[in-house]
Amino acid sequence: xxxxxxxxxxxxxxxxxxxxxxxxxxxxxxxxxxxxxxxxxxxxxxxxxxxxxxxxxxxxxxxxxxxxxxxxxxxxxxxxxxxxxxxxxxxxxxxxxxxxxxxxxxxxxxxxxxxxxxxxxxxxxxxxxxxxxxxxxxxxxxxxxxxxxxxxxxxxxxxxxxxxxxxxxxxxxxxxxxxxxxxxxxxxxxxxxxxxxxxxxxxxxxxxxxxxxxxxxxxxxxxxxxxxxxxxxxxxxxxxxxxxxxxxxxxxxxxxxxxxxxxxxxxxxxxxxxxxxxxxxxxxxxxxxxxxxxxxxxxxxxxxxxxxxxxxxxxxxxxxxxxxxxxxxxxxxxxxxxxxxxxxxxxxxxxxxxxxxxxxxxxxxxxxxxxxxxxxxxxxxxxxxxxxxxxxxxxxxxxxxxxxxx
Ligand code: AMP
Ligand code: MG
Numbered sequence: 001x002x003x004x005x006x007x008x009x010x011x012x013x014x015x016x017x018x019x020x021x022x023x024x025x026x027x028x029x030x031x032x033x034x035x036x037x038x039x040x041x042x043x044x045x046x047x048x049x050x051x052x053x054x055x056x057x058x059x060x061x062x063x064x065x066x067x068x069x070x071x072x073x074x075x076x077x078x079x080x081x082x083x084x085x086x087x088x089x090x091x092x093x094x095x096x097x098x099x100x101x102x103x104x105x106x107x108x109x110x111x112x113x114x115x116x117x118x119x120x121x122x123x124x125x126x127x128x129x130x131x132x133x134x135x136x137x138x139x140x141x142x143x144x145x146x147x148x149x150x151x152x153x154x155x156x157x158x159x160x161x162x163x164x165x166x167x168x169x170x171x172x173x174x175x176x177x178x179x180x181x182x183x184x185x186x187x188x189x190x191x192x193x194x195x196x197x198x199x200x201x202x203x204x205x206x207x208x209x210x211x212x213x214x215x216x217x218x219x220x221x222x223x224x225x226x227x228x229x230x231x232x233x234x235x236x237x238x239x240x241x242x243x244x245x246x247x248x249x250x251x252x253x254x255x256x257x258x259x260x261x262x263x264x265x266x267x268x269x270x271x272x273x274x275x276x277x278x279x280x281x282x283x284x285x286x287x288x289x290x291x292x293x294x295x296x297x298x299x300x301x302x303x304x305x306x307x308x309x310x311x312x313x314x315x316x317x318x319x320x321x322x323x324x325x326x327x328x329x330x331x332x333x334x335x336x337x338x339x340x341x342x343x344x345x346x347x348x349x350x351x352x353x354x355x356x357x358x359x360x361x362x363x364x365x366x367x368x369x370x371x372x373x374x375x376x377x378x379x380x381x382x383x384x385x386x387x388x389x390x391x392x393x394x395x396x397x398x399x400x401x402x403x404x405x406x
Contacts, residue, residue: 001279004348007286008313010274011297012327014290015317018175018242022168025161028153030214031171032323037146042137043163047099048076051132054090054112054121055103058129065124067115074100090121099133106132140164150325172323177210178241179203180220180233182248182258183301188222201303201376202247209310210245213318220244225255234261238294243321245314248301250275250287258298259287266291281347282373283309295321302373308350308385311405331387334363334402340386341393348389352382355402365402 020034049055056068068090072083076096085091085102093099093106105127113122140146146160147153153161153171161169186200187193200222207217218241223233230249237244249258259275266289275287275298282305287298297314299306311329319327334355342349353365365386369378384402386394394400 001277001284001346004278004280004312007274007276007278008316010276011288011295011313011317012320014288015295015321017323018172018321020170020323021173022170023173024168025158025166028158028161028169028171029155031153031169031174032325033147033149033151033153034170034172034323036148037151037161037166037169039140039144039146039164040142041140041164042142043140043160044134044136044138047136048096048134049093049099049106049132050095050134051106051108052095053093053106053108053110053132054123055085055093055100055106056090056123056127057085057087057103058105058127058131060088061105061107061123061126064126065122067117067120067122070115070119070121072100074098090123092121104129104133108132150323152324172321175215175242175318175321176218176240177213177215177318178218178220178237178244179206179210180237180244180246181222182225182230182246183222184225184255186222186248202299202301202306205303205307205376206245206247206299206310209307209315210318213315214322215243215318225249225257227257227261230257231261231265234258234265234291234296238265238291238296241294243314243318244291244294244296245299245310246296247299247306250298250300251285259285262287262289262291262296262298265289266296279347280308280312281345281349283312283350284347286313288313300373303376304352304373304379307376307379311385311403312350329403329405331401331403332363333399334365334384334386336386336394336396336398336400337364337366339393339396340365340367340388340400342388342391344390344392346390348387349393350385350403351388352378353384353386353402354382355384355404363402365400 071089072091074093074097080100083100091100111125181200181203187197210217249256299309316327352368355363355365358364368382387401
């Protein structure tokens with residue numbers, strides 16, 4: 001058995017970043033920038049008012065209260081070039097409208113009253129120059145770095161880029177990730193189950209995990225436990241996908257052909273071919289290889305194992321390929337609210353738990369149910385994995401390291 005970190009390092013070393021590409025802004029959510037992005041214009045593009053009120057010359061308000069002549073009305077979106085605010089004059093102005101020539105301050109409408117004569121306004125307070133004025137370029141100036149390379153683009157980032165008029169953004173693109181289930185016992189969908197058959201759970205799970213990781217899931221269906229069928233399915237899969245995930249067929253059984261075929265297809269040329277026994281429970285077996293530049297993950301068949309293996313190996317690899325600066329799930333110290341027992345076996349145990357932030361500001365965890373690797377429901381109910389190093393586990397009230405899954 002090899003330690004988790006060593007197995008993961010082998011996998012990650014073979015999963016390089018993909019070539020960057022400019023994608024439309026609408027497709028860039030969750031993508032990672034491949035280069036620093038620079039502004040080529042000012043935001044805001046012109047000095048404008050932060051308030052509804054009156055654009056004035058600050059000097060004219062020094063003797064407030066004062067009455068000013070209203071010489072125009074300026075809604076947002078209107079060019080003020082034809083206007084001018086002269087001595088003892090004001091322009092009624094709406095939030096976002098450009099400052100009219102001559103004016104250097106805004107008096108908010110709440111600090112004014114109707115003037116004694118129609119067409120005038122009473123300014124009740126003296127304001128300094130620049131009052132409620134948002135200067136041009138206050139947020140961004142031409143040449144300024146907007147975001148560095150390796151920024152994960154979220155909603156706010158897209159808004160900033162849109163405010164600069166960017167239509168496309170250079171990012172590491174998403175990956176097409178094929179998902180294949182292997183096993184003679186597997187049946188797709190509903191209908192009566194003949195004795196000995198089970199329904200395919202892993203494909204639904206893995207396709208969803210792939211989507212959640214920001215990749216395009218590609219359903220490659222079921223393949224039987226026949227060497228030729230497995231080989232044909234893998235050859236086709238690597239031709240049409242950037243990464244391929246299979247489940248089943250990587251342990252010690254006589255019909256575990258994924259391991260055999262992957263060794264054959266990915267082997268040779270000093271490439272890191274690996275059928276590994278990782279010192280973890282669940283998810284001990286992992287086959288991994290690169291076939292024609294396409295990483296292939298032979299995940300174990302047991303449903304919990306395939307999910308855990310995805311979390312530990314495939315997800316970090318996918319994120320690394322897509323340029324993410326942080327590829328691993330976050331971990332935290334938590335309090336075990338009940339005993340989380342285990343027995344010594346040389347492995348790191350990943351125990352399915354429900355973690356909740358308590359009033360004390362710390363995570364508290366409890367088992368989410370049965371811990372055997374076929375019991376998918378407890379995995380589905382879990383939002384974290386407690387990491388129990390080799391030994392006897394932890395008692396109630398003890399600290400435990402957890403990997404957060406959400
Ligand atoms: P294997 O690694 O192929 O020996 O499979 C280990 C266990 O996982 C067996 O009990 C399989 O029936 C089960 N299994 C394999 N693939 C799937 C799947 N796609 N959905 C549900 N169970 C599976
Ligand atoms: Mg099988």
